[in-house]
Amino acid sequence: MITKRYSLLPFLLLIVALPILFFKKKKKKEDPGELATLTTSAVTQITSSSAQSGGDITDDGRAGVTVRGVCWNTSPNPTVYNLKTTDGSGTGSFTSYLTDLSPNTTYYLRAYSTNSIGTSYGDEVEFKAQDTDTYTEVVEVTNPATGKTWMDRNLGASRAANSSTDIEAYGDLYQWGRATDGHQLKTSGTTTNLSNSDTPGHDDFFLLSDSPWDWRSPQNDNLWQDVNGTNNPCPEGFRLPTGGELDAERGSWSSNTSAGAYASALKLPVAGYRRIDGSLHHVGFKGFYWTATVHGASSVYLGLESYDGGIGYYHRALGYSVRCIKESL
Numbered sequence: 606m607i608t609k610r611y612s613l614l615p616f617l618l619l620i621v622a623l624p625i626l627f628f629k630k631k632k633k634k635e636d637p638g639e640l641a642t643l644t645t646s647a648v649t650q651i652t653s654s655s656a657q658s659g660g661d662i663t664d665d666g667r668a669g670v671t672v673r674g675v676c677w678n679t680s681p682n683p684t685v686y687n688l689k690t691t692d693g694s695g696t697g698s699f700t701s702y703l704t705d706l707s708p709n710t711t712y713y714l715r716a717y718s719t720n721s722i723g724t725s726y727g728d729e730v731e732f733k734a735q736d737t738d739t740y741t742e743v744v745e746v747t748n749p750a751t752g753k754t755w756m757d758r759n760l761g762a763s764r765a766a767n768s769s770t771d772i773e774a775y776g777d778l779y780q781w782g783r784a785t786d787g788h789q790l791k792t793s794g795t796t797t798n799l800s801n802s803d804t805p806g807h808d809d810f811f812l813l814s815d816s817p818w819d820w821r822s823p824q825n826d827n828l829w830q831d832v833n834g835t836n837n838p839c840p841e842g843f844r845l846p847t848g849g850e851l852d853a854e855r856g857s858w859s860s861n862t863s864a865g866a867y868a869s870a871l872k873l874p875v876a877g878y879r880r881i882d883g884s885l886h887h888v889g890f891k892g893f894y895w896t897a898t899v900h901g902a903s904s905v906y907l908g909l910e911s912y913d914g915g916i917g918y919y920h921r922a923l924g925y926s927v928r929c930i931k932e933s934l
Contacts, residue, residue: 666722674884
């Protein structure tokens with residue numbers, strides 16, 4: 606008689622494997638995140654055509670905020686499909702600058718934040734644009750220390766500054782070398798297509814993401830060089846100052862700060878600047894003023910803030926303020 610022998614090894618392996626299979630943890634589902642959490646800042650510095658607001662993003666919803674700003678309309682519950690600003694990305698507080706408001710008109714405004722989940726909004730704020738415009742005629746001012754004569758305000762401003770943070774004195778923000786074609790408005794459209802001519806033929810603000818950070822390709826150093834410059838944006842008889850001329854004005858200030866800049870004959874305000882992503886930055890805190898002088902692939906500017914001021918050079922695609930100097934006869 607033949608006796609069959611059976612191995613116990615398969616049964617033992619099964620007994621060991623079953624608990625492992627049974628207690629194996631299920632794969633944790635990925636967290637898609639949620640809408641961001643934010644608040645809307647009060648609307649301040651209200652005029653007949655402009656105002657300032659902003660917001661504060663306290664939680665990005667674990668999804669990364671890609672766009673933020675404020676939106677407004679003449680009806681409640683405005684959305685990003687109405688009028689809006691684009692003011693950077695990420696969490697934290699931001700400042701928004703509203704333009705082209707209609708006098709004596711009630712508006713509703715909310716801060717917004719967009720992440721990969723969608724767009725969320727802060728609380729709604731209601732405000733009313735002023736009834737009258739405060740525009741005053743442009744006059745000439747002369748600094749006795751330098752003997753130079755200037756416009757009394759920034760290009761695009763409705764009046765000479767009443768303070769360093771006078772919103773009506775901020776004016777427009779120009780990309781270096783461009784004419785007054787509409788791009789300088791803070792609410793202008795944007796484009797990523799570079800121009801191969803001195804006159805792009807549109808009013809969009811160029812967005813840049815690569816060197817040499819200029820809206821024109823190839824570059825042209827001679828667009829703002831004198832009163833007859835190709836794209837001189839200043840009124841007749843005026844031009845962009847050189848770096849040396851603007852630095853000489855700085856040397857006459859009572860202090861090398863934004864306070865000293867406002868206390869000077871030019872009363873320079875701190876309008877901030879427009880970044881190469883199209884958003885506004887440092888509005889009411891810092892000032893940046895273009896000159897006609899170039900430095901390699903960059904251009905020279907005067908910068909000022911609460912604790913310092915000086916001459917530097919940076920990307921031509923940035924939107925800076927312009928203060929025009931009178932051409933000497």
